[in-house]
Amino acid sequence: MTPAGSLLAAEGLHKAFGRTTALDGVDFSIHPGEVVAVLGPSGSGKSTLLHCLAGIVLPDSGTVRYGDHDVTGMNDAQRSALRRSDFGFVFQFGQLVPELTCLENVALPLRLNGVKRKEAQRHAREWLERLEVEDTAGSRPGEVSGGQGQRVAVARALAARPRVIFADEPTGALDSLNGERVMTLLTDAARDTNAAVVLVTHEARVAAYSDREIVVRDGKVKDMLAGLL
Amino acid sequence: MSIGHTLLGLLESGPRHGYDLKRAFDEHFGHDRPLHYGQVYSTMSRLLKNGLVEVDGVEAGAGPERKRYAITDAGVTDVAQWLARPEKPEPYLQSTLYTKVVLALLTGRDAAELLDTQRTEHLRLMRGLTERKRKGDLADQLICDHALFHLEADLRWLELTAARLDKLAAVIGS
Numbered sequence: 001m002t003p004a005g006s007l008l009a010a011e012g013l014h015k016a017f018g019r020t021t022a023l024d025g026v027d028f029s030i031h032p033g034e035v036v037a038v039l040g041p042s043g044s045g046k047s048t049l050l051h052c053l054a055g056i057v058l059p060d061s062g063t064v065r066y067g068d069h070d071v072t073g074m075n076d077a078q079r080s081a082l083r084r085s086d087f088g089f090v091f092q093f094g095q096l097v098p099e100l101t102c103l104e105n106v107a108l109p110l111r112l113n114g115v116k117r118k119e120a121q122r123h124a125r126e127w128l129e130r131l132e133v134e135d136t137a138g139s140r141p142g143e144v145s146g147g148q149g150q151r152v153a154v155a156r157a158l159a160a161r162p163r164v165i166f167a168d169e170p171t172g173a174l175d176s177l178n179g180e181r182v183m184t185l186l187t188d189a190a191r192d193t194n195a196a197v198v199l200v201t202h203e204a205r206v207a208a209y210s211d212r213e214i215v216v217r218d219g220k221v222k223d224m225l226a227g228l229l
Numbered sequence: 230m231s232i233g234h235t236l237l238g239l240l241e242s243g244p245r246h247g248y249d250l251k252r253a254f255d256e257h258f259g260h261d262r263p264l265h266y267g268q269v270y271s272t273m274s275r276l277l278k279n280g281l282v283e284v285d286g287v288e289a290g291a292g293p294e295r296k297r298y299a300i301t302d303a304g305v306t307d308v309a310q311w312l313a314r315p316e317k318p319e320p321y322l323q324s325t326l327y328t329k330v331v332l333a334l335l336t337g338r339d340a341a342e343l344l345d346t347q348r349t350e351h352l353r354l355m356r357g358l359t360e361r362k363r364k365g366d367l368a369d370q371l372i373c374d375h376a377l378f379h380l381e382a383d384l385r386w387l388e389l390t391a392a393r394l395d396k397l398a399a400v401i402g403s
Contacts, residue, residue: 205378
């Protein structure tokens, strides 16, 4: 089980790339509906932590638990299935599929989870409306602005009602106004659906949308709530 | 903030009673610090004395007399000059935080810890302002943004200093 009431928790994570240590004994936990900012200088291990928590990368040692699941004990296929069904992702650059329309992009995670096309597109359209980009439904990602594309990416991350959203510099490519709107919409939607958000950012104004922050430095984590390094 | 110039500016759109002036001031600028009646009346006396406003009328009522103030031509010129004059940018060269970091290093204390604690405190305030922005109107958003950008600048300095602590310690120790 994860620590009391938490949805996702990591214990003693170590990860090295060659001689470079990215994570050096990291503990982490997050509760449903909580937004936790992961701060730290470039190269401190923030993104590696996110990738380990999301089961994209396996740590060299340590465990990641999601509810009753031992993520670190799963094989590739099981972790992929878990990411599809329970996790949502927003990256700095939306990483939308360029050949699909924005509506099809948002419907994609639902389709991969077996939802019928019409139903998936109906849900997708609702999320586009909620993110205030319903006008982009028929456009391809290359035909919309950066701000719109990022909102579409947020809609896609939320469409399958994930229980954890991993956001890695979600506003990094946006101006202040667009960044702010994306953060408001993302955190509002996450709170409404009781999803947890792991928010990697180096921007304090973005971190201010979180409930608490942890700081990663030289592969170690300081939880500012607990004050432990 | 220059209360005198602000009240004068508010009078440019037309004569007002002291009470109306206070209400207009609080609505636009006094979200966190509403004006005291005493401040309004003492400021208006000064502006009267300097010929920047005049009494436009007096209403007798059950209570004290209510004066209505109007801006004079000299007052309009004064507001125009004030608006045209750039505010002196704050140089931010006297930083308590910098002093604390240096003293921590000089006395062998944990300067990184000090910076971490400060970051938490800054972020706490920034969360409060962000929440106020979410719920507030455009004026609230602009006021909070001004504060948020300044706090963000502090935090950027803080991160840069955290990254340079070893170098700073070496300079101080030499």
